Amino acid sequence: MLPNLFLERIKKMLSSDEYDKFLASYEIERKHGLRFNSLKADYDNFKDKNIDNIQLTEVPWAKNGYFYENEDRPGKSPYHEAGVYYIQEPSAMAPAAYLDAKPGDYVLDLCSAPGGKSTQIASTMNNTGLLISNEINTKRCKILSENIERMGIANAIVTNESPEKLTKVFPVFFDKIMVDAPCSGEGMFKKNLNATDEWSLENVQICSERQDMILDCAAQMLAPGGRIVFSTCTFAPEENEGSIYRFLKRHNDFRIVDIDKYNGMSHGNLDYYKTLITNSSIISEDDYDFYKTEIQKTIRLWPHLLKGEGHFVAVLEQTNEKLQSKPNYQRNNKNFGNKNNNLESYYNFFNDTICKLPLDGKLELFKDQLYLVPNGVPSLSGIKLLRRGLHLGTFLKNRFEPSHALALFLSSNLVKNSYDIDYDLAKKFIAGETFPCDLKKGWYLITVNGYSLGWGKVAGKTMKNHYPKGLRKNI
Ligand SMILES: C[S@@+](CC[C@H](N)C(=O)[O-])C[C@H]1O[C@@H](n2cnc3c(N)ncnc32)[C@H](O)[C@@H]1O
Numbered sequence: 001m002l003p004n005l006f007l008e009r010i011k012k013m014l015s016s017d018e019y020d021k022f023l024a025s026y027e028i029e030r031k032h033g034l035r036f037n038s039l040k041a042d043y044d045n046f047k048d049k050n051i052d053n054i055q056l057t058e059v060p061w062a063k064n065g066y067f068y069e070n071e072d073r074p075g076k077s078p079y080h081e082a083g084v085y086y087i088q089e090p091s092a093m094a095p096a097a098y099l100d101a102k103p104g105d106y107v108l109d110l111c112s113a114p115g116g117k118s119t120q121i122a123s124t125m126n127n128t129g130l131l132i133s134n135e136i137n138t139k140r141c142k143i144l145s146e147n148i149e150r151m152g153i154a155n156a157i158v159t160n161e162s163p164e165k166l167t168k169v170f171p172v173f174f175d176k177i178m179v180d181a182p183c184s185g186e187g188m189f190k191k192n193l194n195a196t197d198e199w200s201l202e203n204v205q206i207c208s209e210r211q212d213m214i215l216d217c218a219a220q221m222l223a224p225g226g227r228i229v230f231s232t233c234t235f236a237p238e239e240n241e242g243s244i245y246r247f248l249k250r251h252n253d254f255r256i257v258d259i260d261k262y263n264g265m266s267h268g269n270l271d272y273y274k275t276l277i278t279n280s281s282i283i284s285e286d287d288y289d290f291y292k293t294e295i296q297k298t299i300r301l302w303p304h305l306l307k308g309e310g311h312f313v314a315v316l317e318q319t320n321e322k323l324q325s326k327p328n329y330q331r332n333n334k335n336f337g338n339k340n341n342n343l344e345s346y347y348n349f350f351n352d353t354i355c356k357l358p359l360d361g362k363l364e365l366f367k368d369q370l371y372l373v374p375n376g377v378p379s380l381s382g383i384k385l386l387r388r389g390l391h392l393g394t395f396l397k398n399r400f401e402p403s404h405a406l407a408l409f410l411s412s413n414l415v416k417n418s419y420d421i422d423y424d425l426a427k428k429f430i431a432g433e434t435f436p437c438d439l440k441k442g443w444y445l446i447t448v449n450g451y452s453l454g455w456g457k458v459a460g461k462t463m464k465n466h467y468p469k470g471l472r473k474n475i
Pocket residue numbers: 092110111112113114115116117118135136137140162163180181182183210214
């Protein structure tokens with residue numbers, strides 16, 4: 001049951017005809033989507049390997065985004081475990097598309113678990129530049145880190161911090177910042193009816209205040225001329241047009257970018273906020289006149305107007321020219337972590353197994369774990385880190401054990417030995433099975449129809465399974 005107060009508020013925002021269509025959208029099955037991970041695959045490359053015959057149609061607003069049908073189960077496929085695609089609600093694909101991250105950019109995803117936006121951002125950076133994917137909630141941060149690994153992302157550092165703490169480390173630093181803010185989640189009601197139990201007007205208010213704080217932190221970390229994309233999956237104007245209105249009032253060195261809208265998208269509306277805020281004095285007539293047209297540059301994705309569950313997106317651009325000439329503005333190239341020590345067993349593994357690693361970065365050892373850390377990272381001492389770039393592997397007693405993350409980053413053209421298995425054998429591999437094979441001993445990159453899936457090691461006449469025990473499952 002949708003909360004009455006929620007429905008009353010929507011009624012005040014929409015015409016009666018639109019309100020009826022909005023209500024009717026709850027009677028229709030929710031829309032499902034997946035996004036190909038362009039670090040590994042795209043539709044053209046996938047279509048001949050579509051063993052489960054998933055029905056795919058393009059999502060207009062997101063490159064590599066596709067709708068799939070309700071009866072399809074792309075999450076239960078070896079391709080999912082190989083990071084060929086990420087399952088993502090279609091309207092949630094819009095914000096990162098508008099962030100428009102480019103190779104070489106420095107990007108922060110401030111509220112990033114479970115990783116839909118981060119993995120989308122990374123896919124356009126081509127493993128160059130730097131992506132900091134941050135999540136405040138430790139449990140969710142672990143899921144984020146696993147998704148970064150699954151998608152074969154090498155240029156991401158995963159942090160588990162509050163936005164305030166990050167501002168101390170990254171002042172005036174990022175070209176682009178994604179703020180996919182914690183919100184009252186009204187767009188999730190269809191997916192998860194329990195979310196309606198947590199909904200209240202007080203929570204809308206709490207979320208909007210938290211968004212003010214998070215946006216202020218983002219502003220402090222943005223480099224001159226940089227871009228912030230703010231998004232929510234709620235309809236509450238206090239958390240959408242309201243958050244942007246209040247932000248612009250506090251930061252007159254920002255403007256809203258007038259972005260192209262796709263068919264079915266509508267513009268944000270300051271009237272929604274003006275109508276629903278309890279204290280009408282919050283917006284003066286002068287402010288209303290000034291900001292009304294500006295706020296129309298934001299975007300609303302309504303579930304009754306397009307194939308998606310609902311989102312809000314605003315693209316903000318920093319316009320402070322004085323900041324541009326700030327003399328001490330720089331990105332520090334200093335290393336963090338311990339100095340490298342004996343890497344011999346890593347180099348032995350590398351020479352035996354890998355042809356090339358087409359990545360920039362520095363080898364850094366943290367206890368017995370070896371990472372390739374992207375360049376340009378300032379000192380991160382005191383910051384909680386779950387992933388420090390590409391995890392290469394672990395030093396054991398007399399040998400180096402390559403990581404699952406390295407396997408998922410690599411492809412068969414980058415390694416000396418790979419072993420391609422079919423879809424059914426891949427399911428068994430993911431469940432932890434070994435299989436017979438008559439090959440020379442050593443590490444093999446296991447691929448499923450060409451997509452890297454994990455490590456196998458030949459010993460005797462068996463391909464030993466090095467798929468991580470914690471990820472093994474029956475699919
Ligand atoms: C909408 S979700 C992010 C979804 C994610 N961007 C994606 O695409 O998969 C918002 C996230 O913000 C986190 N969060 C909650 N409170 C926060 C705070 N005070 N500062 C930053 N993030 C917070 C939540 O734990 C949640 O994971």
